[in-house]
Amino acid sequence: MKFFNLITLASLATAVPHVRRQDTITGTIKNAASAMADDTMTAITNIENAVEALKATNTTTGAAPIQAQNAVKANVQEIVDALRAATAEVNRVTTEARGSVGAQAAGFQNADVVQLTTSLKNVINIIKEIGTTVGAITESLTPELLATIDAEISALKDSINPLLRPLLLLGVAVRNTANQLVGGVEKSLDSVITNIISTHGQLAKLLGLSSLRGI
Numbered sequence: 001m002k003f004f005n006l007i008t009l010a011s012l013a014t015a016v017p018h019v020r021r022q023d024t025i026t027g028t029i030k031n032a033a034s035a036m037a038d039d040t041m042t043a044i045t046n047i048e049n050a051v052e053a054l055k056a057t058n059t060t061t062g063a064a065p066i067q068a069q070n071a072v073k074a075n076v077q078e079i080v081d082a083l084r085a086a087t088a089e090v091n092r093v094t095t096e097a098r099g100s101v102g103a104q105a106a107g108f109q110n111a112d113v114v115q116l117t118t119s120l121k122n123v124i125n126i127i128k129e130i131g132t133t134v135g136a137i138t139e140s141l142t143p144e145l146l147a148t149i150d151a152e153i154s155a156l157k158d159s160i161n162p163l164l165r166p167l168l169l170l171g172v173a174v175r176n177t178a179n180q181l182v183g184g185v186e187k188s189l190d191s192v193i194t195n196i197i198s199t200h201g202q203l204a205k206l207l208g209l210s211s212l213r214g215i
Helices: 025-060 066-093 101-106 110-140 143-148 150-177 183-207
Strands: none
Touching: 025 066, 025 110, 025 150, 066 110, 066 143, 066 150, 101 150, 110 150, 110 183, 143 150, 150 183
16 A cells, blocks of 8 residues: 555656766765755854854844854855755756656665665754754844845745755655565655655744645
C-alpha cells in the first residue's frame, strides 16, 4: 500500500535535459545540503552576534550601530543565497533532469535511500535553525530596524518552499516506487517525509509560508 498520497506519481512527469553522467542524485543532494549547512550556520552565528549587539546598544543608548545593522542584513542575504544555490543543485538532478522524478526514484536501492534520508534530515535541521533565527530577529529588533531588512527577510521566506518542494517530491516518489526497501530504511524515510511536512506547517504559521500541497 502506498504510504503517501500527497503527491501522485502522475504529477511527477517532467522532461528537460540534462544530468551529467558523473552526478548521482543522492550525491548531489548530499553535497548541496552540506554546503548550505556550512554557509547558513556561519551566517546564523554572525546574525546572532549582531542582534545581541543591537539589543545591548538599544538598551543603553537607544542608537543602533550601522555595522551591526549591516551585518544582519548581509548575513540574512547569505542565507538566501545558500538556499537558492542548494535549490538550483537539487532541481538540476530532480525536476529539471531527464525523465520523471518517479522514474528516477524507482531505481533507488537501500543505500541510496539511506543517503537521501540523511540529507533530508540535514536540510530540515537547517530549515528549523533558519526559522528560529528569523523568529529571534523579528522578536528582538525594533520596527525601525526590521524595516531596513524587510526585503532580505521576504526573500528568505520566499526561498524555503522552492527548496522543500523538489525534496518532498523525490522523497515521496522514492517511498512509493523504490522496491524492496529494508524495514528500518523505509521507516526512516517515512519519518523524514513526515518531518518535512510538519516542519513546513510550523514555519507556515511562523513565517507565513504558502502551502506545499498541490505540487
